[in-house]
Amino acid sequence: MIIAEQKPIQEIKAMIASYQKILVVGCGTCVTVCMAGGEKEVGIIATSLRMALRLDGKKPEITEDCIQRQCEWEFVDALKDRISKVDAILSSACGVGVQALAERFPDKPVYPALNTTFMGMPEKHGLWIETCRGCGSCELGRFGGICPIARCSKGLLNGPCGGSQDGKCEVSKEMDCGWQLIYGRLKTLNQLDQVEEILPPKDWSTDRDKGQRRILREDVYYEQTV
Amino acid sequence: MAEFEPKLIAFCCINCPSSSVTVCESMGMSIPTNVEVVRVPCTGRVDILHLLKAIESGADGVYVAGCSDGNCQFTDGNVKANRRIERVKKLLDEIGVGGQRVEMYRMSAAMGPRFAEVAREMTERVRGLGPSPLRR
């Protein structure tokens, strides 16, 4: 899922300080599960902002809502009435949700309450790690199901760098060396021969390097905008 | 000008700390009247929003009284409450209200006088901080 974390209250406050009526909109999908922008966090953000703005002598009207998914029009459209009554929207969804609101409500300013950070999962309760970079051409089959692009801090394809020690990365002793994980797993699987091959430079054209990415599926495509 | 009397909310576990309130009362010790006690089944039930809302609604200080280490009937409700208190402290510092207005205390059922002591301690701390900036 998409992992995000809340921006500092003062940063959010600076974005919305000039508005009187603000709707804080949460999202019930990824950011609810990663405890950054669901219904409960909307409450925390709204309450914190009310207090912070009151200290500045302001009495804004901050209302709260949370929809199932901010990345699908049918849920976003349901906000229409509530949004018509406010001056600005503060979205606690990922960047996709923020942009969906901006596109659907062209006359309302929309601001992000979160920093959208990565695709990953909770390793422990309260600890999330990045495991996929969305590079557009998955090579996990070769690396024993552990991604060197996302989990080696340099994204190396042909083996570890010299900065690996005690199974940890040179960037931080908290961070596992992705290549040690790959090597260990392939050794267990008796598949080390899979990484003996010298890999050529990766084709990054499936990554961000051809501009905004899109996928068109003829079998499910309709001209009509959903 | 009369001395400032802080308004405090205490979220209090119905196990150890609440017994401690009873012990206090049976010993003839008074709980300061400025403290409003909210009994909860376990401090693990106390959420970040409860604490924030108490401050937003005008409390000058909020504290949570949980069971002593290792004595939570639900294993670690008191530990969880403690972590939430830490988060709320950070949030209140960020907001500008000040994290010192919230605190976590741990006490056992046998520590009757401790409850009254904590109430006075927190009252003094908040008195020193002055009224909540949200009430000024």
Added chain:
Amino acid sequence: MSRPFKEVLTSGEFVVTSEIGPPKGTNIDKMLHHIELLKDKVHGMNVTDNQSSVMRLSSLAVCHIIKDHGGEPILQMTCRDRNRMALQSDLLSAYVLGVRNVLCLTGDHISLGDHKGAKQVFDLDSVQLIAAAKNLEQGQDLGGNKLDGSVEFCVGATATPEADNMDSQLLKFRKKIKTGAEFFQTQAVYDMSMLKSFMEHTQQSNTKILAGILVLVSAGMAKYLNANVAGVTVPQELIDEIAGAEKGKALQKGMEIAARQIKQIKDENICPGVHIMAIGKEEIVPEILEMAGI
């Protein structure tokens, strides 16, 4: 005039290389002094490439300066700061400027340096960079296009003889050899028995391994290396030895240790050469060589 490094590598004589650290800024006086001191004492001078992810004068520019002063430069290239376009372009540039040796490295992570917010590249890894250089020698770029005029390099790489993850390091080491690395300059080694056991892995190839000698300047530096630098372990007896030096004589002791190890490597024929790193104190290198009897 210096001899081509490739010629020295294949001559069978004991090879000595050292390092020149480009300055942060344009004042090259001290660096020129080091170049003058070293150019006739060593067979090649590596020029570091934004070493430790700290932005400095470019390796390529300094290689050119060394060439002008009659020295033999070894261009260090990391994959951190340039994509495959820039790396290949710089390799072509190096060639036309007369640089004939290149050392291909991964490069330290950007977060270890002085521009922590910069976007790091790592479009290629060190194995792929070696391959890119070899490809240019064949008159082709990585896009599959033909070059009008190719290059010819002596291509080197790095290895870590004291790495704790030797199995996975050897995986990469094998790939570097297979891709065509003609020489290796290793990470600092202090434990000669570990160096010897590492050398056993290299016997099947013709590649030349130059043992990394990093001159200790204090016991504090040794402890820092042990705590913070991956793949480097200074044994306790060396820390004790340098800690026991008279006040103000720690550097002298560090030089003695370095000279002793160089002599051992040469006398026992552990490696065909050494790469001496003195990090900013290059003026001590000639004396170390003299002490080692080279």
